Amino acid sequence: MTNTTHAEPRRTPTNWNDQAMQERIRGRYASERRFRLLGLFAVLLSAGFLAFLLVTMAANGARGFTQTEVRVEVDFAKSALFIDPAALEGFGADAALAGADIDGAVQTAVRAQYGESADGLLSDAAWLRVRDAILEDPALLNRSETFWLPARSGLDQAAKSDGSAADEQIYRQLDDQDSVRTGFNLGFLTGADATDPTVVGIWGAFKGSLFTMLVTLALAFPIGVLSAIYLEEYAPRNRWTDLIEVSINNLAAVPSIIFGLLGLAVFLNFMHLPRSAPLVGGITLALMTMPVIVIAGRNAIKSVPPSIRDAALGVGASRVQVVFHHVLPLALPGILTGTIIGMARALGETAPLLMIGMRAFIASPPGGFTEPATVLPVQIFLWSDEVSRGFVEKTSAAIIVLLAFLLAMNGLAIYLRNKFERRW
Amino acid sequence: MTDMSDTGMSDIAAGQRVLNEAAPKMIARDVDVFYGDKKAIDNVSIDIALENVTAFIGPSGCGKSTFLRALNRMNDTIASARVTGKIELDGEDIYSSGMDVVQLRARVGMVFQKPNPFPKSIYENVAYGPRIHGLASGKADMDQIVEKSLKRAGLWEEVKDRLAESGTALSGGQQQRLCIARAIAVDPEVILMDEPCSALDPIATAKIEELIHELRGRYAIVIVTHNMQQAARVSQRTAFFHLGNLVEYGDTSEIFTNPRATRTKDYITGRYG
Numbered sequence A: 001m002t003n004t005t006h007a008e009p010r011r012t013p014t015n016w017n018d019q020a021m022q023e024r025i026r027g028r029y030a031s032e033r034r035f036r037l038l039g040l041f042a043v044l045l046s047a048g049f050l051a052f053l054l055v056t057m058a059a060n061g062a063r064g065f066t067q068t069e070v071r072v073e074v075d076f077a078k079s080a081l082f083i084d085p086a087a088l089e090g091f092g093a094d095a096a097l098a099g100a101d102i103d104g105a106v107q108t109a110v111r112a113q114y115g116e117s118a119d120g121l122l123s124d125a126a127w128l129r130v131r132d133a134i135l136e137d138p139a140l141l142n143r144s145e146t147f148w149l150p151a152r153s154g155l156d157q158a159a160k161s162d163g164s165a166a167d168e169q170i171y172r173q174l175d176d177q178d179s180v181r182t183g184f185n186l187g188f189l190t191g192a193d194a195t196d197p198t199v200v201g202i203w204g205a206f207k208g209s210l211f212t213m214l215v216t217l218a219l220a221f222p223i224g225v226l227s228a229i230y231l232e233e234y235a236p237r238n239r240w241t242d243l244i245e246v247s248i249n250n251l252a253a254v255p256s257i258i259f260g261l262l263g264l265a266v267f268l269n270f271m272h273l274p275r276s277a278p279l280v281g282g283i284t285l286a287l288m289t290m291p292v293i294v295i296a297g298r299n300a301i302k303s304v305p306p307s308i309r310d311a312a313l314g315v316g317a318s319r320v321q322v323v324f325h326h327v328l329p330l331a332l333p334g335i336l337t338g339t340i341i342g343m344a345r346a347l348g349e350t351a352p353l354l355m356i357g358m359r360a361f362i363a364s365p366p367g368g369f370t371e372p373a374t375v376l377p378v379q380i381f382l383w384s385d386e387v388s389r390g391f392v393e394k395t396s397a398a399i400i401v402l403l404a405f406l407l408a409m410n411g412l413a414i415y416l417r418n419k420f421e422r423r424w
Numbered sequence B: 001m002t003d004m005s006d007t008g009m010s011d012i013a014a015g016q017r018v019l020n021e022a023a024p025k026m027i028a029r030d031v032d033v034f035y036g037d038k039k040a041i042d043n044v045s046i047d048i049a050l051e052n053v054t055a056f057i058g059p060s061g062c063g064k065s066t067f068l069r070a071l072n073r074m075n076d077t078i079a080s081a082r083v084t085g086k087i088e089l090d091g092e093d094i095y096s097s098g099m100d101v102v103q104l105r106a107r108v109g110m111v112f113q114k115p116n117p118f119p120k121s122i123y124e125n126v127a128y129g130p131r132i133h134g135l136a137s138g139k140a141d142m143d144q145i146v147e148k149s150l151k152r153a154g155l156w157e158e159v160k161d162r163l164a165e166s167g168t169a170l171s172g173g174q175q176q177r178l179c180i181a182r183a184i185a186v187d188p189e190v191i192l193m194d195e196p197c198s199a200l201d202p203i204a205t206a207k208i209e210e211l212i213h214e215l216r217g218r219y220a221i222v223i224v225t226h227n228m229q230q231a232a233r234v235s236q237r238t239a240f241f242h243l244g245n246l247v248e249y250g251d252t253s254e255i256f257t258n259p260r261a262t263r264t265k266d267y268i269t270g271r272y273g
Ligand SMILES: Nc1ncnc2c1ncn2[C@@H]1O[C@H](COP(=O)(O)OP(=O)(O)O)[C@@H](O)[C@H]1O
Pocket: B035, B040, B058, B059, B060, B061, B062, B063, B064, B065, B066, B067, B078, B080
């Protein structure tokens, strides 16, 4: 019997201090450092872009919220303006004022005050403010009154040191007489679109966006959440549900312009819903938002531990009770986050709304869901297309309003998520 | 055991239990359970007696949980699972179309392997079952049910001052007793426990075992365990499963001292497991 031992040949013990080992350690630390620097660089880069965007927007946009005004003294008693004060009572007031040449009276007053050359001092729409004042207080017609009226766009730009040399000259003269001031432009927040940049407002587009989002939310949220619940909790796993799942995932990736074409073909041409209305815009965007909510909802529902379902079923809860008492409350934060992300995307959407006619020039804020309206991003698109310099800052101001809207929505999402967040 | 009579099951229920004592609470005959094409339980017949603790033992993967879940139709939630054969509760076929599965699960309660309290308050955890079944006639009544259930689960003294706190904030052993309280709050007739102590430390385990001992008089209890000492400690009847078959079923003392099948003997002597 040969005495064979099964012992393996002895390994030389690992030398943790040898050259190669030290190299490896150094290499590991170096790659660790490289990765950290790379990550930091990426973060700084995106933060830089964001800061750049915000700073330019704020710098340009801030001016959009201010407006230069010129002091004009109108002596109604002496002017050629004749309005019967009695006609200003009640419903005939608008007609009575439309007939009177208020614009002419204001022009005359300007000329009297600043000389014959001063024709182009005021915005074309400046007299509207005088009209509104008369409407409010007809007694004005018997006396002289000082108005601050919006300056012409060029002069407004000059006041913000961005105008032509001639305008800046005029502005300095007026400024010496204390006849101009630049202040917060409330009209921008309360008005609608106009041809003259000095009197445009964002309220019309804001309201349009609000109405559109309401329609989108009212349709997309319940349908999306119910679909998600059905697919996760009830639907059998077979070829049909697989097909539906793939379709929904694809739908979420379809370019938005396609949804616009669909809206145009189905809602306008086939169903004859009103053109340019928040109703149609909302439905179209809901189609786009729904798949996002379904996907987010399914993920949120999937992440509720099965043991919770077992627990509820185990004490005799029905399927519906399991879903509504346990699964949905636990999935809600995730569902809400997904919903807000989808809604934020819908809020910034332009292309599909152009297709269904929400790009029309609409000079008064919409009063309801079926009235012609435009929305913030479309308004931004329209203004950015204008040649007049005055629109540049208005575009930036509108972007600030849109971003504020978005921020508010995201803030709401974070608040809701924290409120409903539960641990298990 | 002597203090059980005054902690208050209704007399009618107690009376019924006495009447039915001769007949087994649950009967299973020729039960097969399939997952898709795979047979997980093969031709099992067993009687579950009232006022007894029945232990299911056997190596892991032998189908103990599968069979236990067949007893209150929890397998219904698994799409691929299919049960054939007959399982009766008080002579009523639980797989017949006339059986309401929601009521069945209220009558045959379940405690799971991993404690799974709802992420709600301790009170809500216990009150949930009675509420959905409309068992309480008002706030005071509900308070009483909650207190009674927590007392029976031996948890009342530890939580009575913090009923509004989350059930998930309790320790593992307390959570499992809360789950037991939740199960008994709907006044079930049978309680199924699937390895209720496997996630607990020895002290918490001892508490649960003590609790099972006390609950025995009121309910038919079925407990799955892979811990043979535990089976020997808490049960009166033991069923040994192996590869989907019920190998041996009898009095616990018999099985552990004098097993008839060699497979049983090999298992309880630790030959495999
Ligand atoms: N949901 C399921 N789908 C398919 N097979 C399953 C499922 N659950 C359990 N099984 C299989 O059934 C057999 C019995 O499992 P189980 O009852 O959990 O065993 P035990 O509880 O005794 O450990 C195992 O082979 C397991 O793989």
